[in-house]
Amino acid sequence: MSEANADLELYRQLARIRALELLLNRHISEHGFGGFWHPGLGQEAVQAGAVAALRTDDYLFYAHRGLGCALAKGMPPVTLLADLFGRRGGSVGGKGGGTVHFVDPDIGVLGQGGTVGSSFVLGAGAGISAQMLGTDRVVAIFFGDGAAARGTFHEAALTAAVWKLPLVWVCENNGWAISVPIAEQSPTEDIADRAAAYGVPGVVVDGQDAIAVRDATAEAVVRARAGEGPTLIEAKTLRIRGHYEGDKQAYREDLTDGLEVPRDPLKILRERVPAEEADRLDEEARAEAESALEEVLAMPEPDEEVVTEGVWV
Amino acid sequence: MTEAPQLGYARAINQALGEEMRREERVWMLGQDVGRMGGVFGVTRGLFEEFGAGRVRDTTLNETFIVGAAVGAAMTGTIPVAELQFADFMLIAGDEVFHKMAKWRYMHGARLSVPMVLRLPTGVLGGVGAEHSQSLEALGMHFPGLRVALPATPADAKGLLKTAIRDPNPVLFFEHKGMYRVKGPVPEDPDFLVPFGEAAVRRRGEHASVVATGLMVGRALEAAEELAAEGVELEVIDPRTLVPLDMETIVSSVERTGRALVAQEAVRTAGAGAEIAARIQEAAFFSLDAPVWRLGAMDTSIPQSPDLEQLVIPGVAQIAAAARELVAL
Numbered sequence: 001m002s003e004a005n006a007d008l009e010l011y012r013q014l015a016r017i018r019a020l021e022l023l024l025n026r027h028i029s030e031h032g033f034g035g036f037w038h039p040g041l042g043q044e045a046v047q048a049g050a051v052a053a054l055r056t057d058d059y060l061f062y063a064h065r066g067l068g069c070a071l072a073k074g075m076p077p078v079t080l081l082a083d084l085f086g087r088r089g090g091s092v093g094g095k096g097g098g099t100v101h102f103v104d105p106d107i108g109v110l111g112q113g114g115t116v117g118s119s120f121v122l123g124a125g126a127g128i129s130a131q132m133l134g135t136d137r138v139v140a141i142f143f144g145d146g147a148a149a150r151g152t153f154h155e156a157a158l159t160a161a162v163w164k165l166p167l168v169w170v171c172e173n174n175g176w177a178i179s180v181p182i183a184e185q186s187p188t189e190d191i192a193d194r195a196a197a198y199g200v201p202g203v204v205v206d207g208q209d210a211i212a213v214r215d216a217t218a219e220a221v222v223r224a225r226a227g228e229g230p231t232l233i234e235a236k237t238l239r240i241r242g243h244y245e246g247d248k249q250a251y252r253e254d255l256t257d258g259l260e261v262p263r264d265p266l267k268i269l270r271e272r273v274p275a276e277e278a279d280r281l282d283e284e285a286r287a288e289a290e291s292a293l294e295e296v297l298a299m300p301e302p303d304e305e306v307v308t309e310g311v312w313v
Numbered sequence: 314m315t316e317a318p319q320l321g322y323a324r325a326i327n328q329a330l331g332e333e334m335r336r337e338e339r340v341w342m343l344g345q346d347v348g349r350m351g352g353v354f355g356v357t358r359g360l361f362e363e364f365g366a367g368r369v370r371d372t373t374l375n376e377t378f379i380v381g382a383a384v385g386a387a388m389t390g391t392i393p394v395a396e397l398q399f400a401d402f403m404l405i406a407g408d409e410v411f412h413k414m415a416k417w418r419y420m421h422g423a424r425l426s427v428p429m430v431l432r433l434p435t436g437v438l439g440g441v442g443a444e445h446s447q448s449l450e451a452l453g454m455h456f457p458g459l460r461v462a463l464p465a466t467p468a469d470a471k472g473l474l475k476t477a478i479r480d481p482n483p484v485l486f487f488e489h490k491g492m493y494r495v496k497g498p499v500p501e502d503p504d505f506l507v508p509f510g511e512a513a514v515r516r517r518g519e520h521a522s523v524v525a526t527g528l529m530v531g532r533a534l535e536a537a538e539e540l541a542a543e544g545v546e547l548e549v550i551d552p553r554t555l556v557p558l559d560m561e562t563i564v565s566s567v568e569r570t571g572r573a574l575v576a577q578e579a580v581r582t583a584g585a586g587a588e589i590a591a592r593i594q595e596a597a598f599f600s601l602d603a604p605v606w607r608l609g610a611m612d613t614s615i616p617q618s619p620d621l622e623q624l625v626i627p628g629v630a631q632i633a634a635a636a637r638e639l640v641a642l
Binding site: 059090091092093095101103104105110111113114115118120121122123124125126127128129130132133151152155156158159162163309310311312313 | 393
């Protein structure tokens with residue numbers, strides 16, 4: 001892919017994520033929602049940027065607001081929305097609702113744990129099997145600044161670094177662990193500083209700049225594939241909405257207005273793509289999201305049997 | 314047929330691991346000191362030398378990594394056999410054991426599976442204290458998605474472990490560390506397997522059914538010998554796996570004897586024995602001539618002193634006394 005085409009493709013992914021985020025926001029405000037929706041509005045550049053550096057067969061553990069990661073990795077919007085709305089056509093067969101467990105092993109989407117920060121050790125395991133089976137697959141593990149506090153990060157990072165596992169940790173630092181700001185969670189300004197303890201590169205990148213995220217991730221992926229071990233990328237981004245949709249965020253004084261994204265990653269990337277192309281991609285993304293939602297809302301609810309499906313092989 | 318050679322319980326586990334790793338190259342191991350040292354109890358001795366550091370991986374002291382990495386590796390095409398040095402350490406990796414191992418497949422619409430074994434040295438050993446001596450198998454029964462094996466003989470240790478490794482579901486394998494040196498006949502056939510969900514009737518008897526697990530199986534058999542001298546014949550049943558649990562064998566025994574005693578090493582309250590006792594009365598209430606009784610450890614912690622710890626868990630004399638009293642009811 002030429003550089004211009006790659007940038008255009010990246011914009012397309014950002015636009016698709018944004019369109020879904022905005023549509024979900026609208027739908028939930030008008031009709032409510034059965035579960036909890038954790039919006040990722042404003043974090044599109046981290047998700048699409050990092051995933052753009054992965055191959056289809058690389059593994060992905062997305063994070064709490066990871067709709068965009070799964071979409072950019074190749075999961076169809078209909079499947080993702082069906083998961084969110086708990087319909088049979090979702091990847092988990094209708095068990096979902098709210099923040100769910102999107103999965104597609106054929107394209108390396110390995111799911112999410114409900115206990116935040118649990119993917120560090122699982123991701124390390126996927127890295128071990130890639131290493132043992134002699135593939136050059138890489139594992140991307142997304143997490144927030146809140147999850148960075150988990151001991152699982154330390155336990156995984158220590159051994160992953162010693163064993164040179166093919167991992168890329170992508171920290172989506174949006175500045176808030178639910179209600180606690182980063183300054184009260186971290187003794188250092190950058191979470192990436194922690195990489196030094198494990199002797200691996202720690203990289204800080206502008207999380208609103210999709211190309212910067214993509215390029216930093218691409219470098220980490222090259223290292224991982226070459227058997228040189230993990231990299232910690234910290235992408236500084238923003239949390240526009242509440243922890244979940246409906247969270248009034250009374251704990252915040254820096255509230256932005258509604259859906260406005262300061263340092264909007266789409267606007268930043270637009271400087272690199274022709275305006276008419278970007279307009280067309282925005283329009284396509286909106287149409288794709290709307291038709292997906294329409295299709296999903298017409299889907300049947302799962303049968304009751306779903307509650308006992310998949311306990312055993 | 315020639316008699317199977319005598320082998321220790323630990324050695325039988327070692328043989329199962331070696332055979333399965335030879336049979337299937339996707340099988341590998343990880344845990345603290347499982348490599349060069351051959352495990353703190355010597356169970357994995359020689360495997361590092363045979364299979365190398367890539368397939369027998371020494372980890373550091375990080376239980377969430379040991380179990381969590383095994384889960385991640387299991388869902389991506391390999392078959393890990395992870396070892397925690399003591400079953401008690403499951404609690405350190407609680408999220409990994411009870412959520413990730415047990416539920417990942419379920420939560421993800423059966424699109425992934427977690428074919429792994431977690432080896433858990435369990436029970437009293439003599440002086441290892443309150444946090445290294447527990448029998449926590451009931452926890453495994455409380456999280457649907459986990460298979461639970463509890464071998465009581467060297468042959469079962471080998472045959473159940475081989476079945477566990479070949480099972481596409483995650484398995485908690487509780488091996489009794491106090492029994493590592495116990496010897497018994499162990500078949501050499503590399504395809505010798507002990508199926509899950511099939512209880513073993515260790516002794517036939519007509520007066521009462523004793524359902525015993527792990528270390529209690531041997532103690533129940535000794536108690537049965539004692540009572541046989543008095544003309545009381547106990548039937549001793551070893552479920553071997555708690556998930557799946559072979560209630561059919563247990564219930565049909567109780568239907569014949571009319572009396573049931575359940576013996577476990579775990580704390581008596583809310584143990585596996587409570588579940589078994591409840592299921593017996595549900596299924597065989599009208600065959601019972603007496604209440605279903607349970608024996609288990611006292612509701613206390615295991616004291617560090619080796620002499621005191623035996624006071625806490627059921628002994629042969631207690632099982633014999635309880636059975637004698639139950640039969641007399």
